[in-house]
Amino acid sequence: MHELGIVFHIIDSLKEVGEENHLKQIAGVTLEVGEVSGVLEDYLQSCWRWASDRTELLKGASLTVEQIPAVTFCEDCKQTYSTTEFGKICPYCKSEHTYLAAGNEFNIKEITAC
Template sequence: MHELGVVFHVIKQVEEICVENDLTEISSVTLELGEVSTVIEDYLHDVWNWAVLKKSEHMKTAKLIVETIPAVTFCEDCQQEYPTVEFGKTCPHCGSKKTYLLQGNEFNIKEIEGC
């Protein structure tokens, strides 16, 4: 389960932002999570509360908010976009396999709410 490592990375980044901006407490962290990223949202929530309590100075009660970015694939042959999870790498419009992921693999810290 690499979600624990991901949470540790987020904590490190947010703690650095706290120091740079003289923040004393973080009340929430909003993450953007791509639908086909390798991070499992349920596992992320499972480790969040433990990790911020044990490994963070400024985030001990911070709420984790996750926003899902839908996975969208583009077909080079017919120039159409389609939902990746439903159809995979094969374009449902023309059957081509000349496709690539436009979005849905992201993992971003979107917003930090603190004081």
């Protein structure tokens, strides 16, 4: 369960933002999570509730998760396509010279302060 590690990383980042901006309380956080990142939202939400309530800055803060679609780029025909629908083989030219262009990341998108 790497979700707890992700939550700790997010909380550390939010503490830095809170200190830099003199925030006393954060009401909510919007997180972008890649479709093929391996992060399970139910576990992430559960870990968030447990960990955020142990931090004064984040006590009671909500977590909203937005999914970043997985997109693969084909180096041969220069097209992009849905990774989850077609996998590694390009549906346009059948090449295997492809790589994941988006969908494996997670980012803090928005912070809502009280």
